[in-house]
Amino acid sequence: MLSYLRGRVDQIQRRSPNRVTLILEVNGLGYEIQVTRQLADGISEDRNTELQVFTHFMIREEQPLLYGFASAAERDLFRQLVGVSGIGAQLAIALLDTLGLSDLVQAIVTGNIKQLVRTPGVGSKTAERISLELRTKLSQWRGASGVALPASSALPSALQEDVEMTLMALGYNQEEIAQALGALSQKPHLMKTQEAEDWIREAISWLS
Numbered sequence: 001m002l003s004y005l006r007g008r009v010d011q012i013q014r015r016s017p018n019r020v021t022l023i024l025e026v027n028g029l030g031y032e033i034q035v036t037r038q039l040a041d042g043i044s045e046d047r048n049t050e051l052q053v054f055t056h057f058m059i060r061e062e063q064p065l066l067y068g069f070a071s072a073a074e075r076d077l078f079r080q081l082v083g084v085s086g087i088g089a090q091l092a093i094a095l096l097d098t099l100g101l102s103d104l105v106q107a108i109v110t111g112n113i114k115q116l117v118r119t120p121g122v123g124s125k126t127a128e129r130i131s132l133e134l135r136t137k138l139s140q141w142r143g144a145s146g147v148a149l150p151a152s153s154a155l156p157s158a159l160q161e162d163v164e165m166t167l168m169a170l171g172y173n174q175e176e177i178a179q180a181l182g183a184l185s186q187k188p189h190l191m192k193t194q195e196a197e198d199w200i201r202e203a204i205s206w207l208s
Helices: 037-043 070-080 089-099 101-110 123-146 155-168 175-185 194-207
Strands: 004-016 019-026 029-037 050-060 063-071
Touching: 004 029, 004 037, 019 037, 019 050, 029 037, 029 050, 037 089, 063 070, 063 089, 070 089, 070 101, 070 123, 070 175, 089 101, 101 123, 101 175, 123 175, 155 175, 155 194, 175 194
Parallel strands: 029 063
Antiparallel strands: 004 019, 004 050, 019 029, 050 063
């Protein structure tokens, strides 16, 4: 219904640690939008300036609710999350607030349960369900939406190319390779090596 709103920041209401409401004035109308803490923190000292917020409209218990995000990618990830059984809007926002966009996508795609359960209210079973239902979708969506890998998981381009070419020659597809490299990039001992053979051996083991 509403893709985004652009207007003047009127006020920010911090009703609880996990519920932050932005009042955005657009053409004389004040829209009440629940936003992430990260978005609110970025504008809390910059009132009365123009702001664009990407929105998602939802009706819950016959009450219309509007959620706001800093980017279209963040809004779209929120929509993917609330599509998972048992994941409501508040939990989806908590996941975004705790991990941030790129780290959250990376954790889901690689099945990093320890990372996901850092979010209050997310247990291991919930984390496993999120990863199971979304890892394939987000692996494909990440590239199309331009969401970058977290800096900690980025490999030198030459090393990544060598590893990917070898794994593709062994019959693995791009999606499988991306998931493997994302998971392995969480291992400190591998991030310290520039030897493609080490990465290839670990990737084959992970994919098996």
